[in-house]
Structure formats: C-alpha cells, structure tokens
Amino acid sequence: MFIRLENVYYTYNLHMPFETKALKNINLDIKKGEFIGLIGHTGCGKTTLIQHFNGLLTPTSGKVYVEEMDISKKGIDLKLIRQKVGLVFQYPENQIFEETIFQEIAFGPKKLGLPKDEIEKRVREALKMVDLDYNLYAERSPFTLSGGEMRRVALASILSIRPKMLILDEPTANLDPQGRNKILSEIKAIHDNFGITVVLVSHNMEKVAEMVDRLLVMNKGEIIMDGPPREIFAKRANDLLKVGLGLPQVTQCMYELKIRGKDLYTGVLNVNEAEKEILNNIKKLNSQLKKYERL
Amino acid sequence: MVSTLIKIENLYHIYNQYKKNQIVALDNINLEIKKGEFVSIIGSNGSGKSTLARHLNCLLLPTSGNVWVDGINTKDKDKVWEIRQKVGMVFQNPDNQIIATTVEDDVAFGLENIGISRTMMQERVNWALQVVEMEEYKKCEPHLLSGGQKQRVAIAGVIAMHSAFLVLDEPTAMLDPRGRKEVVDIVKKLNREENITVIYITHLMEEAVESDKIVVLDKGKIALMGRPEEVFSKAETLKNLSLDVPQITELAIRLNKKGLDVSPYTLKVEEMVDQLCLFV
Numbered sequence: 120m121f122i123r124l125e126n127v128y129y130t131y132n133l134h135m136p137f138e139t140k141a142l143k144n145i146n147l148d149i150k151k152g153e154f155i156g157l158i159g160h161t162g163c164g165k166t167t168l169i170q171h172f173n174g175l176l177t178p179t180s181g182k183v184y185v186e187e188m189d190i191s192k193k194g195i196d197l198k199l200i201r202q203k204v205g206l207v208f209q210y211p212e213n214q215i216f217e218e219t220i221f222q223e224i225a226f227g228p229k230k231l232g233l234p235k236d237e238i239e240k241r242v243r244e245a246l247k248m249v250d251l252d253y254n255l256y257a258e259r260s261p262f263t264l265s266g267g268e269m270r271r272v273a274l275a276s277i278l279s280i281r282p283k284m285l286i287l288d289e290p291t292a293n294l295d296p297q298g299r300n301k302i303l304s305e306i307k308a309i310h311d312n313f314g315i316t317v318v319l320v321s322h323n324m325e326k327v328a329e330m331v332d333r334l335l336v337m338n339k340g341e342i343i344m345d346g347p348p349r350e351i352f353a354k355r356a357n358d359l360l361k362v363g364l365g366l367p368q369v370t371q372c373m374y375e376l377k378i379r380g381k382d383l384y385t386g387v388l389n390v391n392e393a394e395k396e397i398l399n400n401i402k403k404l405n406s407q408l409k410k411y412e413r414l
Numbered sequence: 415m416v417s418t419l420i421k422i423e424n425l426y427h428i429y430n431q432y433k434k435n436q437i438v439a440l441d442n443i444n445l446e447i448k449k450g451e452f453v454s455i456i457g458s459n460g461s462g463k464s465t466l467a468r469h470l471n472c473l474l475l476p477t478s479g480n481v482w483v484d485g486i487n488t489k490d491k492d493k494v495w496e497i498r499q500k501v502g503m504v505f506q507n508p509d510n511q512i513i514a515t516t517v518e519d520d521v522a523f524g525l526e527n528i529g530i531s532r533t534m535m536q537e538r539v540n541w542a543l544q545v546v547e548m549e550e551y552k553k554c555e556p557h558l559l560s561g562g563q564k565q566r567v568a569i570a571g572v573i574a575m576h577s578a579f580l581v582l583d584e585p586t587a588m589l590d591p592r593g594r595k596e597v598v599d600i601v602k603k604l605n606r607e608e609n610i611t612v613i614y615i616t617h618l619m620e621e622a623v624e625s626d627k628i629v630v631l632d633k634g635k636i637a638l639m640g641r642p643e644e645v646f647s648k649a650e651t652l653k654n655l656s657l658d659v660p661q662i663t664e665l666a667i668r669l670n671k672k673g674l675d676v677s678p679y680t681l682k683v684e685e686m687v688d689q690l691c692l693f694v
Contacts, residue, residue: 160590160591160592161560161593162560265459265460266459267459292588293506293587293588294459295458295617295656296458296656296657297459297656322591325661363591363592368660368683369661369662369665371683372662372683372686372687375683375684376687376690376694379687379691381690381691383694389661390661390664390665393661394665394668394669394672397669397674397690397694398669398672401674401694404694
C-alpha cells in the first residue's frame with residue numbers, strides 16, 4: 120500500500136465561528152502504480168484531501184500513512200515525504216521564478232544536495248518526460264513560453280525530484296484543447312513508462328473517464344464513489360447526475376436511451392465504445408426480427 | 415430589415431510592426447454582426463480571438479482596415495467613450511475585474527462614472543442584479559462569492575450601463591462545470607429576453623452549440639464561419655485546427671457514415687436520443 124488514510128477528518132477554523140468540516144471520515148487505500156482520477160465540485164474537499172497525501176495538512180483526527188509511515192505524527196521528516204509525493208498545484212506556472220528553464224528545473228535537485236552532473240542528468244530526463252527539447256529550451260527564460268509550455272516546465276520541475284507519486288490539481292485548467300491534450304498524454308506516458316502513481320484532480324469527466332483506472336468521486340467532504348469509471352457509469356450514472364457532476368456526452372446518451380426503456384449498457388467511456396454498443400444493439404434487434412419472421 | 419450593428423472590414427492587426435518579433439495577429443478579417451445575434455468565436459490559443467474582441471470597443475485599433483460600431487468608426491477619437499458604453503466586456507479572470515467592496519457598489523461603478531442620478535442608479539443596479547439572478551447578494555463582499563457568481567456580477571456591471579453589446583472573452587475558462595452553466599445560462603437569457611447582442615469567445619465547443627453563428631479563427635484568419643451545425647459537421651477541419659468536436663457530434667457523424675439514419679448535424683444529447691430511439 121502506498122498511501123493509506125484511516126478515518127480522516129479535517130476541519131478548517133476548528134472551534135471558531137467559521138468552522139467548516141472539509142473532510143468527513145475518509146478511508147482510502149492507494150496502491151503503487153495506480154492511475155486515479157479525483158472528481159467533485161469546487162469546495163467538495165478535493166484540494167484539502169490531496170494536501171494530506173504529502174503532509175501539507177495533517178488531519179484534525181485520523182491517520183495518514185505513506186509507505187506504512189504514519190505522517191500525522193510529530194517529528195516526521197516531511198522533506199523525505201515530499202520527495203516521494205510530488206504535488207503540482209493549480210496554475211503551477213505562477214510558481215516559476217528562475218531565470219532559465221534549466222535553473223528552474225534544477226532547483227529541486229539542487230536543494231537535495233545532488234552533485235552537478237547528476238543535476239544535469241535529472242534536468243535532461245525531466246524535460247524529456249514533458250517532451251521539451253533540452254537543446255532548444257534549457258537556456259531560455261521560462262517567461263517567454265506559452266501557457267501550456269510553462270505548465271509543462273512546472274511539471275518537469277517536480278519530476279526532477281523523481282517522486283514515486285505525482286498529484287496534479289487541475290493540470291488542464293485554462294488551456295486550449297491542444298495544450299490540454301498534450302499535457303494529459305504526457306501525464307499518461309509518465310504513468311505508463313515510469314510506473315509513477317498518479318492522482319489527477321479534474322472537472323473534465325470526459326477526459327478523466329478515458330484515462331484513469333480508478334475514479335474517486337467526492338461530494339461535501341466525503342468520497343461517495345470509488346471504482347473503475349466503467350463500473351461507476353454502468354451502475355451509478357443516476358447518482359452522478361444527482362450530485363450534478365454530469366457524465367461524458369456519449370455516456371449520457373446511453374443512459375437516457377436506457378431510461379426510455381432501451382436495453383443498452385451505460386458503461387461506455389468514449390465515442391468508439393458508444394458506436395460499437397449502438398451498432399451491436401441494432402444487429403441484435405435485426406436478428407430478433409428475422410427470428411420472428413421465420414416463426 | 416435587420417440592421418448590421420458591427421461591421422469589420424479588411425481588418426489587420428500587427429503587433430510590433432516593422433520589428434524583429436512582428437506578429438500578424440489578425441489577417442484580413444471581414445465580419446458583420448447583426449442586432450440581437452449570438453455570435454461565438456472559437457479558435458486555439460494564439461489564433462487572434464482576444465485581439466479581435468479588443469477591437470470592438472477601442473481597446474485596440476486596427477493596423478489597417480476599419481471597425482464600425484453602430485455606424486461609428488472606432489478610429490474616431492472623440493467617440494471612444496460612446497463606443498465603450500455601447501460595447502461592454504467581460505474577461506476571463508473573475509478576480510481581476512471586481513474592484514468595489516460590495517456587489518452593488520461594483521455594479522454601480524460604471525454608472526458613477528457617467529454621472530447619472532442616484533435614484534436612476536439604484537434602479538439600474540437592482541434591475542441588473544435581478545437579471546443575473548444575484549439580487550440576494552447585493553450587500554455581499556465580492557471575495558466571498560464563487561467564480562460563477564463573480565462573473566455574473568461582472569456581467570451585471572456591463573448591462574447596468576445599458577450596453578447593446580456584450581463581449582465575453584473566455585468567461586468560463588477558470589470556472590468549474592457548475593459555474594460554467596450559471597454563466598452560460600445567464601448570457602443566453604440576456605440575448606433572448608433583453609435582446610443584447612452577444613459576442614462569445616471560447617474554446618469549449620459545447621458552449622458554442624446554441625449560438626446563431628460560429629466564427630472559427632486560425633492564425634488570424636477566419637477558417638470557418640456559419641451556423642453551428644454547418645461548422646461542427648466539418649469535424650476533420652476542426653480537428654486539424656486543434657479544436658475538439660463535441661463527443662455527440664462525432665458519434666453522429668460516425669453512425670451516419672455507417673449508413674444509420676442519424677443526422678451528422680446532431681449537436682445535443684437529446685437530439686441524438688430522439689433519433690436513436692426510433693431504431694435501437
């Protein structure tokens with residue numbers, strides 16, 4: 120088990136007039152190598168939850184374990200935890216401050232006290248992971264980049280620490296479709312090629328559904344659904360709509376056909392699967408008709 | 415007769431002209447927007463969407479060509495304030511455009527600057543907040559509002575000026591799905607019920623579906639223009655411009671190719687369900 124949360128509660132402004140219960144009794148196991156999507160409305164506790172994964176917040180009550188180490192205890196080496204669990208905040212490009220892209224990405228490894236040649240190796244590796252050419256980009260100022268590129272540099276500056284787990288808070292917010300698809304395919308490749316555990320926080324149900332193995336749905340400080348997206352869409356489409364989170368368009372189409380009495384499988388994740396499901400059902404219908412005619 | 419209210423003729427805009435880093439942001443744009451229309455402008459980042467929008471209320475002036483608003487050329491220096499009163503803008507980041515300490519003060523800010531009477535001002539502020547469904551937050555501090563609510567307050571600030579045009583530059587880019595829906599619903603309502611002409615910039619195709627006309631920009635040129643069903647049926651072209659076609663339209667196009675009786679111009683889930691019900 121890579122991360123385990125046991126009965127975690129978190130309350131902002133405890134015992135104050137503006138007390139808000141942000142997390143209520145969270146129990147969660149994250150295995151090494153999983154690719155998880157975390158979805159929920161603004162204010163549902165997503166960001167509060169992920170800040171528990173690397174000790175930025177400690178639970179009001181309950182336990183958080185990272186690789187079996189209880190990080191809610193006092194005296195824990197949080198620096199070590201943060202090397203293992205890399206957190207990429209919303210709009211990470213706002214945190215860029217160095218003069219060149221090389222220096223920006225080298226900042227983490229430098230703080231780890233690594234030798235010079237190792238630092239360079241890490242920077243090269245990290246730039247490669249986000250598909251930016253070292254020779255073209257290393258000496259450029261990060262502030263001359265486009266929004267999408269800046270975000271990838273910010274991602275590289277976390278990857279250069281070689282975290283075992285990567286948490287991304289809305290990595291595609293404010294990017295155009297091209298920038299969005301680019302960064303998502305890089306995240307997918309980072310997961311697939313390097314075995315890094317990924318938690319992707321997003322509003323974009325369509326993209327998340329296609330990418331992740333496991334979907335966590337939060338509502339009002341609780342995890343209300345946990346499972347493969349296909350299973351959730353097949354069994355709990357109704358509940359998702361009830362909390363107002365919506366379904367991918369093609370999934371919703373299947374769901375509404377089902378409501379109208381059509382016997383369709385609603386666990387479709389993309390256009391391909393929806394097309395197959397519809398064509399299959401037409402074939403089924405046709406063969407039934409033929410049987411009927413023969414009788 | 416429907417009158418053309420915004421006319422753009424051979425518009426070029428060049429940033430850093432005659433310098434090494436010269437960029438042609440708008441490359442011969444010709445466009446007419448009629449009274450009461452809902453026009454969406456889509457395109458990837460850097461395609462010139464925002465540059466075009468900024469020409470509509472004199473925030474930018476053409477390098478060459480002309481822009482007329484209600485018959486006034488935007489180059490006419492004496493008419494700048496008149497044009498800005500006609501054409502209101504709402505930008506992407508809700509936190510950058512709210513300045514006052516209460517919601518009603520913020521909506522009144524524009525009115526204070528044109529010097530109208532206090533009673534008239536109160537009337538207009540109340541009306542504008544009612545239209546965007548924010549009247550119960552009148553005395554609220556803006557920083558306590560959600561993103562979608564802040565954008566609605568910004569919109570109220572524009573319509574309180576009785577602007578005939580509302581230009582929105584990616585107003586939902588920083589909002590979550592719920593906030594997005596709030597803003598889109600209000601904009602549609604303004605267009606329908608208050609007859610405000612809307613120019614809506616976005617890269618979310620779903621939001622452009624219900625407009626009267628879609629203009630697709632690519633590298634400063636108009637790549638496609640027409641009714642939503644015309645534009646979205648050209649899925650390949652849109653993909654080449656690195657834009658997304660709504661999932662449901664893509665599904666419709668594919669099923670149509672397979673010989674099913676589904677219109678390739680299907681833009682909404684309900685339309686698809688209605689068609690499929692006949693033979694699934």
